[in-house]
Amino acid sequence: AQKITQTQPGMFVQEKEAVTLDCTYDTSDPSYGLFWYKQPSSGEMIFLIYQGSYDQQNATEGRYSLNFQKARKSANLVISASQLGDSAMYFCAMTKGGGYQKVTFGIGTKLQVIP
Amino acid sequence: GAVVSQHPSWVICKSGTSVKIECRSLDFQATTMFWYRQFPKQSLMLMATSNEGSKATYEQGVEKDKFLINHASLTLSTLTVTSAHPEDSSFYICSASNPRLGTYEQYFGPGTRLTVT
Numbered sequence: 001a002q003k004i005t006q007t008q009p010g011m012f013v014q015e016k017e018a019v020t021l022d023c024t025y026d027t028s029d030p031s032y033g034l035f036w037y038k039q040p041s042s043g044e045m046i047f048l049i050y051q052g053s054y055d056q057q058n059a060t061e062g063r064y065s066l067n068f069q070k071a072r073k074s075a076n077l078v079i080s081a082s083q084l085g086d087s088a089m090y091f092c093a094m095t096k097g098g099g100y101q102k103v104t105f106g107i108g109t110k111l112q113v114i115p
Numbered sequence: 116g117a118v119v120s121q122h123p124s125w126v127i128c129k130s131g132t133s134v135k136i137e138c139r140s141l142d143f144q145a146t147t148m149f150w151y152r153q154f155p156k157q158s159l160m161l162m163a164t165s166n167e168g169s170k171a172t173y174e175q176g177v178e179k180d181k182f183l184i185n186h187a188s189l190t191l192s193t194l195t196v197t198s199a200h201p202e203d204s205s206f207y208i209c210s211a212s213n214p215r216l217g218t219y220e221q222y223f224g225p226g227t228r229l230t231v232t
Binding site: 044 | 164206222224
């Protein structure tokens with residue numbers, strides 16, 4: 001079974017500062033995919049970034065980067081230069097294999113950006 | 116791109132009635148779609164995997180006779196909540212992936228908020 005753990009129920013960050021959202025995972029599968037999604041108050045799930053278990057380099061997408069530490073089974077999300085629009089729920093998630101399968105979500109972290 | 120739509124975006128129904136929620140992939144074909152449920156301030160919980168042309172696969176604890184899923188075409192999956200009760204009130208979200216795009220991203224619909232009175 002796969003499990004995602006997010007230990008920060010809420011985080012505050014000053015506008016323009018960087019913030020790290022923690023995520024650890026547990027799986028016995030050698031091949032898996034890790035995701036981060038953003039969910040604003042409107043409810044839609046917005047894909048941010050993906051990391052494959054065999055990827056050698058950390059994934060980056062604009063202001064988002066994923067700090068992948070395989071030995072520690074962690075996949076922290078780093079948001080640089082926070083903006084007010086970044087205030088939302090952030091979910092860490094994983095799939096078995098390449099990623100075309102069902103997604104297991106963590107409980108989420110609520111990020112609030114302070115002007 | 117890959118866009119997934121849901122209809123309706125919100126619905127209020129009386130206890131005991133049935134409600135159908137549609138999930139459509141607008142610009143790609145989705146052989147597999149997923150249905151999730153999210154209670155307030157909680158995470159998304161997978162309910163079932165919807166496969167085109169075959170029966171859905173339900174997660175443990177999800178009543179398949181209560182949550183009917185039909186994946187009649189490569190662009191449409193429906194979730195019908197039968198004999199709805201107030202405890203079924205939730206946010207229902209579908210998702211789909213498109214391996215042909217060459218990305219592992221799952222595309223989520225905007226969600227349907229169901230309130231049962």
